[in-house]
Amino acid sequence: MASRAEARIQNEAKLALKRIELSNRQFAMLLALPVILFLVMVMAYPMGYAIWLSMQEVSFFGGFRTSFVGIENYREALYSDNFWWSVRVTVQFVSVSVVLAMLIGLGLALLMHRVRRGRALLGTIIILPWSMSLYGAGVMWQYLARGQSGVASSLINRMLGRTTPDTAVEYSLISSEQIVNLLALGNAWNLAPLVAFFLLANLKTIPERLYDLARVDRLNIWQRFLNVTLPPLQYTLFVFTTITLILSMKLLDFIFVMSAGGPGDASATLTFRLFDLAFRQSNYGLSAAISFYLLFLIIGSALALFFFWGRRLEDT
Amino acid sequence: MSGIEITNLRKSFGNVKAIEEMTLTIPNGVFCVILGPSGCGKSTMLNCVAGLEDVTSGTIKIGGRDVTNLPPHARDIAMVFQSSLLYPHLTALQNVRMSLKNSDTGAVEAKRRIDHAVGILEIASVLDKKPGAMSGGQRQRVAMAKAIVRNPTAFLMDEPLAALDAALRQSLRPELAALQRQLGTTTIFVTHDQVEAMTLGDLIVVMNDGRVEQIGTPDEIYNNPATKFVAAFIGSPPMNFFEGQVEDLNNGPALRTQYGPIAIPRHLFDRMGGRAHSLGVRPQHIDINRTKTDGSIPGTVFAIENLGKESVIILHDTAGHDYRVLVGPDHGYSVGESTYMCPDLSQAHLF
Numbered sequence: 001m002a003s004r005a006e007a008r009i010q011n012e013a014k015l016a017l018k019r020i021e022l023s024n025r026q027f028a029m030l031l032a033l034p035v036i037l038f039l040v041m042v043m044a045y046p047m048g049y050a051i052w053l054s055m056q057e058v059s060f061f062g063g064f065r066t067s068f069v070g071i072e073n074y075r076e077a078l079y080s081d082n083f084w085w086s087v088r089v090t091v092q093f094v095s096v097s098v099v100l101a102m103l104i105g106l107g108l109a110l111l112m113h114r115v116r117r118g119r120a121l122l123g124t125i126i127i128l129p130w131s132m133s134l135y136g137a138g139v140m141w142q143y144l145a146r147g148q149s150g151v152a153s154s155l156i157n158r159m160l161g162r163t164t165p166d167t168a169v170e171y172s173l174i175s176s177e178q179i180v181n182l183l184a185l186g187n188a189w190n191l192a193p194l195v196a197f198f199l200l201a202n203l204k205t206i207p208e209r210l211y212d213l214a215r216v217d218r219l220n221i222w223q224r225f226l227n228v229t230l231p232p233l234q235y236t237l238f239v240f241t242t243i244t245l246i247l248s249m250k251l252l253d254f255i256f257v258m259s260a261g262g263p264g265d266a267s268a269t270l271t272f273r274l275f276d277l278a279f280r281q282s283n284y285g286l287s288a289a290i291s292f293y294l295l296f297l298i299i300g301s302a303l304a305l306f307f308f309w310g311r312r313l314e315d316t
Numbered sequence: 317m318s319g320i321e322i323t324n325l326r327k328s329f330g331n332v333k334a335i336e337e338m339t340l341t342i343p344n345g346v347f348c349v350i351l352g353p354s355g356c357g358k359s360t361m362l363n364c365v366a367g368l369e370d371v372t373s374g375t376i377k378i379g380g381r382d383v384t385n386l387p388p389h390a391r392d393i394a395m396v397f398q399s400s401l402l403y404p405h406l407t408a409l410q411n412v413r414m415s416l417k418n419s420d421t422g423a424v425e426a427k428r429r430i431d432h433a434v435g436i437l438e439i440a441s442v443l444d445k446k447p448g449a450m451s452g453g454q455r456q457r458v459a460m461a462k463a464i465v466r467n468p469t470a471f472l473m474d475e476p477l478a479a480l481d482a483a484l485r486q487s488l489r490p491e492l493a494a495l496q497r498q499l500g501t502t503t504i505f506v507t508h509d510q511v512e513a514m515t516l517g518d519l520i521v522v523m524n525d526g527r528v529e530q531i532g533t534p535d536e537i538y539n540n541p542a543t544k545f546v547a548a549f550i551g552s553p554p555m556n557f558f559e560g561q562v563e564d565l566n567n568g569p570a571l572r573t574q575y576g577p578i579a580i581p582r583h584l585f586d587r588m589g590g591r592a593h594s595l596g597v598r599p600q601h602i603d604i605n606r607t608k609t610d611g612s613i614p615g616t617v618f619a620i621e622n623l624g625k626e627s628v629i630i631l632h633d634t635a636g637h638d639y640r641v642l643v644g645p646d647h648g649y650s651v652g653e654s655t656y657m658c659p660d661l662s663q664a665h666l667f
Contacts, residue, residue: 209397212368218389218418227414231405 054288073289083290085265086273090249090297092180093187093269097248098241100188105195105240106233112196113203123197130193138257141186145258147172175263183255183267187248195240202233238310242302249298270294318380319344319502320365320470325374327360334360336526338374342519345500347493349517351507353549357526358506359474365504366472367391379469379502389418394463395472399479400455402447408458409443415462426465433461436495452480456488464499471496471503477512489515510550514538522546544667547596553628553640556602558595558613558659562666571595574635575613578659584666596665599628599642603658604649612656615639617649631655 022030054073056066077083108126115122129137144151147170157168173182206228214224252271255261261268261276268276270290278287320342327335335357342348350358363369365376367388375384383391394415402411412433416426434440437457442450450458456476463471477485477492493516496503507513513520514534522529522537522545530542541547547555560573562580569585570577571592578595605612615631618638627647631639639657649655 207401209401210403212363212366212388213395213397213401213403215368216366216388216393216395217414218387219414220418223418227403227406231403 050288050291053284054292056285058282058284060282069285073285074292076286077289077293082265082268082273083293086268086270086290087293087297089180089265089267090269090271090294093184093255093267094245094248094301096181096184097187097191098244100185101191101195101244101248102237102241104188104192106199106237108192108196109199109203110229112200126196127193129189130191132190134190134251134254135257137186137190138254141182141189141254142174142258145173145182147175150174152176174259177266179259179263179267183259184248186258187251187254188244190254191244191247195244198236198240199233202236203229206232235313238305238313242305242310245301245305246298249294249301270297318377319346320348320504321375321377322361322365323375323377325361325364325376326372327357327364327369328372333526335364338528340521340528340531342502342504344379344502346518347496347503347505347516348519348521349505349507349513350521350523351510351513351517351549352523352529354508356523358508358523361523362472362474362504362506365470366393366395392469393472394466394468394470396459396463396474396476398475400452400459400476402455402459402462404447407444407446408439408450408454408461411447411458412462412465415466419466429465429467430461433465436464436498437461453484453488456480460492460495464495464501468501471501471505473503473505475507476505478507478509485512492516510552514550522549524549541596541665544594544596547665547667551598553599553642555596555598555665556639556641556659557667558597559593559637560595562592573613575633576611578611578613579661580664580666581661584664587666592666594667595659596667597659597661597663599640601660601663602639602641603660604629604631604641604643604655605658606653606655608656609658612658613639615655615657617651617653617655620647620649620651631657 055068055070057069057072058064058066112119112122112126132140143149147153150172152173153168153171156171157163162168173179176182210228211224214228219227250271251269252275255267255269255272256275259267261272265273271294274287274290274294277283277290318341320340322338322340325335325338325340326333338361340348350361352358360369364371365378367383367386367390371384375382377383378391378393381392388395402408403414406414409430412430413426416429421429434443437460439454439457439461442454442458445454447455447458459476477488480488489512505512505516514537517534519531520534520537521531524545530537530546532540532542537546537550541550541555544557548557558571558573558578560571560578562569562571562585564585565577567579569580569582571580580595604615608614613633615633617629618632619630621628621630622645625645627643627645629641629643629647629649631641633639641657643649
């Protein structure tokens with residue numbers, strides 16, 4: 001009798017265990033559930049509204065009215081020169097931003113890694129641009145780049161020896177053909193510090209002896225960089241290329257403050273274009289449609305980065 | 317052709333003297349082990365020989381050529397680093413190739429050497445693996461292959477076995493020794509492990525605090541330690557020391573201890589005279605008894621380490637000093653017992 005009772009107790013214990021046993025994946029899902037629910041609640045309505053809006057013609061004359069136009073807004077965007085111009089500007093702005101952010105970040109990381117004295121102070125100075133709001137950064141860069149009091153005017157006048165008010169000319173970087181690159185530089189200036197600190201963490205993991213091995217193997221400076229310094233940075237470089245790419249594509253405030261898409265629409269990225277369409281021209285439908293093209297561009301380029309680069313890193 | 321000649325080598329980092337003064341001649345083909353505790357300057361010395369550190373003064377010759385001011389790659393050496401360091405993102409084969417990448421070796425000759433090294437070290441099956449996917453032993457073999465393809469005048473090894481587990485270390489030791497004999501390449505091997513030093517070295521250099529304590533064969537180092545440091549560092553369990561003052565008494569020289577005098581053989585006394593103050597005796601050269609005899613030293617059994625075929629009895633004297641005595645398995649002692657130690661003075665050392 002006793003043994004049967006024991007068996008029953010054991011059996012029940014086993015069942016109880018079975019009931020609460022979760023796989024790692026299930027446990028992870030459980031942990032993520034609240035935030036997923038929250039995101040769905042917060043995202044679903046604006047997303048749904050934007051989809052609806054992108055298929056409406058919105059008019060304000062004679063009261064707010066909307067009429068269903070199907071994919072007309074999407075079609076209109078594709079036939080618009082302005083749209084394609086903005087795509088071009090966005091691609092240029094994002095490419096230059098990402099390349100500069102990664103290069104400056106890597107440079108700063110190597111600098112911080114090498115410097116021995118005053119390291120804390122250097123780190124503080126380097127992180128400052130990142131801690132600045134993009135709006136504030138926009139104001140500052142605009143001050144630097146504009147005519148009259150801007151750095152560009154001052155430098156050109158100084159180089160040509162025009163030091164009196166009547167000889168000085170006004171040269172504004174803001175209204176030059178370099179405006180997109182200049183915006184990208186400002187954006188990279190803001191993003192690079194974060195990249196630098198993450199890369200620095202990677203650099204710290206490289207055994208010093210590996211540099212000695214490279215010396216015994218007679219590697220030149222470039223080979224040493226490729227074979228010793230770069231390999232442990234690859235994953236961080238990929239992650240931050242993706243992050244800076246996405247951040248740059250959806251950037252508005254900095255551009256809005258610094259160049260306002262100008263001169264003309266020389267620096268009108270997709271974000272600026274759709275902001276302009278919606279809140280200045282009240283063309284909500286077209287703006288919403290373009291916002292989805294931007295979303296596709298973001299998702300598409302992030303996936304492409306993963307496909308051509310990130311995927312290959314996983315086995316190392 | 318001579319192997320490696322180091323003359324009056326000094327190395328300081330600012331005010332810190334890493335190597336006070338070192339003169340060492342390693343004949344061609346000899347396996348020389350630099351042994352010492354961490355921080356004794358042995359790795360610095362190896363770095364100087366490799367050219368990874370500049371010397372403060374002194375000269376280094378490798379194969380008869382003065383290399384003191386040459387960069388590492390021009391010194392005709394190959395180096396194996398701690399934990400058998402390899403480029404982590406390269407496969408075994410690429411790692412081995414890296415040794416010859418920037419050398420003047422032609423493609424045909426490079427291939428011949430690599431094939432040869434791969435054959436000797438039996439690493440054909442791991443050539444496509446990256447270091448992260450290899451076992452510690454495989455990494456060690458690849459690092460050796462990477463070294464021998466350079467066909468160097470000297471091998472420099474910085475504790476290559478240190479990160480391996482004990483069993484693997486034990487199996488790799490004789491292989492390494494055999495490989496070195498087969499190649500006949502002069503080798504400097506740095507370690508803090510006295511067992512590695514005793515089993516691998518033709519010549520052992522014991523270092524402490526940036527100074528050379530003794531240079532000699534394993535036998536010389538073990539049987540005739542030049543200093544108390546060497547005596548204490550070499551041998552496991554370590555040598556015991558009885559402290560006191562050596563004096564020439566009426567009935568012959570003796571070490572005056574707090575437990576009474578211990579007579580000392582005349583030949584030991586003649587060498588050291590009255591300067592000595594400790595008597596060193598290895599654990600296998602002490603007898604212990606339960607009864608007091610003339611010249612015996614009292615000690616209480618503190619712990620017993622059973623090693624199977626023998627046991628180590630650890631005794632404490634009243635001052636709390638440790639003494640280790642090696643006894644047979646049937647010693648019959650138990651912890652807390654009072655005993656008396658009788659050192660075999662014919663095997664003793666004075667310091």
